[in-house]
Amino acid sequence: MDKKWWKEAVVYQIYPRSFMDSNGDGIGDLNGITSRLDYLKDLGVDVIWLSPVYQSPNDDNGYDISDYRAIMQEFGTMEDFDRMLSEMHKRGIRLVMDLVVNHTSDEHKWFVESRKSKDNPYRDYYIWRDAKEGKEPNNWGSCFSGSAWKYDPQTEMYYLHLFSTKQPDLNWENPAVRKEVFDMMNWWCEKGIDGFRMDVISMISKPEGLPDGKIPEGGLYGDSGCVNGPHVHEYLQEMNREVLSKYDLMTVGECAGVTIEEAEKYASADGKELSMVFQFELVDLASGTYGKWTDKRVPLKDFKRVMTAWQTELEGKAWNSLFLGNHDQPRCLSRFGDDSPEYRVVSAKMLATCLHMMQGTPYVYQGDELGMKNVPFHDLSEFRDIESINAFHELTGAGKVAPDDMMRYLNLRGRDNARTPMQWDDTASAGFTTGTPWIKVGPDYETVNAKNEMADPDSVYNYYKKLIHLRKEKDIMVYGTYELLDPEDEALYVYTRTLGDQKLLVMCNFTKEEQEYTVPETFAGAEVLISNYPQSGAAAGARKLRAYEAVVLETK
Known part of the structure; x- marks a missing residue:
């Protein structure tokens, strides 16, 4: 069992623009984050992944960097950053910075x-x-x-520019570029940060000769083929030698287009490249003719197939990252669960159970621990995300999608769903700002907010807190092997975790209908470790799982 702190950690992602505003300008900032660290300490998370806070003209919300060694003025100063980092470390929380080096801003x-x-x-x-x-x-x-x-x-x-016109791609074939990037990374490590989340890192090596790409069905342009390029592993091994191996860091690569075979190279247990990768096979499920712009739901059998492949095929070879949402995805509750008032709480707890009981490092996106959901946008003018706005104009302008349908797709799959302000309390603007928020606030903030949930023992927040605490106590949750049961079941996700002679059985009902399940005999006499409903009766034998029920049994 190769123990590492980052395998045992739970990571919390902060999208700084929407987390907490300290000065009333409607935009979250570093001092706002510092003011809320006790909340994160109470939740029990070990690591904060901070979306970019570098100087930027903000064409793509900070992912277009004009100065890697300065802080965006809207977010504060380098002194504010240093104080925030110091306050995190005082509370035993580590900081992972977002590293964006496939491209810079055109103002760099x-x-x-x-x-x-x-x-x-x-x-x-x-x-x-x-x-x-x-x-x-x-x-x-x-x-x-x-x-x-x-x-x-x-x-x-x-x-x-593989992204916005204001995000020109860096030429990684030039050794001078690589040296500049590594010098900058060393500079941040010397400041005392604890790792990097690497934006679209699988795209830094372009195919030789830049050949035309295949035009996908329904597309207007060819696919660049810029994922997992010919030199990407050389570049990352050089980065590891020049920077990463010198410090005790956690590194996660955002790897669009990564296969399990490629992930074994990026995150190999030999430690030559990265600690782990983000793969998109799960969040790309149910994509349609126009890519992500669809209203299709992900069938549970597909969800289980993808999660299981990554759990079993990386076992002993590379480490998994576990996530259902982030700043680029809709709210996981709205996408994979049931965000109706009746089922929001049990469904949010069920999804959390399903994810946190797997092998890998779990990521909590801000607000997921409250059961925050997609926010209804009624007009294109309410959107702030360049990807959503461009897609609306391109697909409706070309007559491919009707405007009403496109608005429905944006409301289901757009990135702004995850970027609405964190809901702190029931005061104006959900306690996020005393000013006018840069993007609209969820209409349910008077009931769904941190203040209410911290005080309610049955809340989504307190359930997350319990899951995170269990992970610190139970090696089996971190290091146990995974096995899927009943792969063809379209309603239940059931799997086991095994470590030595210990076993866990995880049962999750992904529907609002009651489901029957026969617990294997091996779990006779097992005890309930955690559940999102009150439990009674025997562990083994036939049992009924209620709407969105999650139960974890532990053999003693």
Whole structure:
């Protein structure tokens, strides 16, 4: 059993713009985070993953960085950052920073220089190409709609941007770029941070020769093929040698397009690259003709198949990260559970049980511990996310999707669902700000808020607290092996965890209908470890699972 602190940790993701505003400008900030650290200490989390707080013009909410060694003015100062880090460490909470190095902002000094002339020393920091037959260098599409190339009249060439036009891609083939990135990472490590979450890190190595991509059905542009490129593992091993191996860090790579085989390389137990990866196979389930823009639900059999493959095939080879939502996904309760008033609480607890009982490091996205849900947006003007707004214009403008349908898809799958302000109490703007919030507040904040839930022993918050506490007590929750039972069942997700002669049976009803389940004989005499309903009667034998019921049995 290869024990590591980051395997035993529970991570809490903070999206700083929406967490807590300390100065009344309607935007969350670092001092706001510091003021709420006792709440996170009470919840029991070990690590905070902080979405980007670097200096940025904010084209993509901070994922477009103009200065890696400065703090975005809206969020505060470097002194505020240092105080926040110190206060976290005083409470035994570690900090993982968001590292965005596939691209920078077009306002970064490197790019400002790069676009000045073809022989500028910084020219080769980015990917520039001549037009091909009077158009873009190839047919690649941006992840944020439109072409991945932008013509720059100054030098009459195109630069590559796999995301927004204001996010030019760095040229990782240039050793000078890699050195700059590693120097910057070392600078943050010397400040005392505890790790990095690496944004779209699987995209840093581009395919040789930048060939045209295949145009997917319903698409307008070709797929860039920029995931798991030819040199990505070389670059990460170099990063590990130059930075990561020198400190006791937790690293997680956001790896779009990662397969289980690739994940074994990125997060190999030999420690040559990263601690773990985020894979998107689960959250990409039920995608339709227009990618994520759909109203399809994920069938439970598919959900179980994907979760189980990652649990069993990485066993002993690489470590899993466990998540159902983040700042780029809709609220997990609305997506995988039932956010109706009747079932919101039991369903949120059931999803938490299903996830936290698996092998891997669990991630809690801010507000999930309260059972926060998607917020209804009634008009495009209420959205703030560049991806949602661009997709609406592209798909409705091309006549592919009717505006009413597109609004429905945005309300189900858009990123702004997770970005509405954290609901602290029942005062105006949910206690997030004394000013006007930068994005609308969930209409249910008067009942669904941290103040109410901390005081209610049966709340979603106190259930999360119990799950997190159990994980610290029970090695089996962290290190036990996983086995799926009844893979074809379309209503129940049942699996076991085994460590030595200890066993857990995890039973989760993903429907609002009562389901019958026969508990295996091996669990005769087992005791209930945790459940989201009051329990009575024998553990083994036939039992009925109520709407969204979750029960974990432990053999003694």
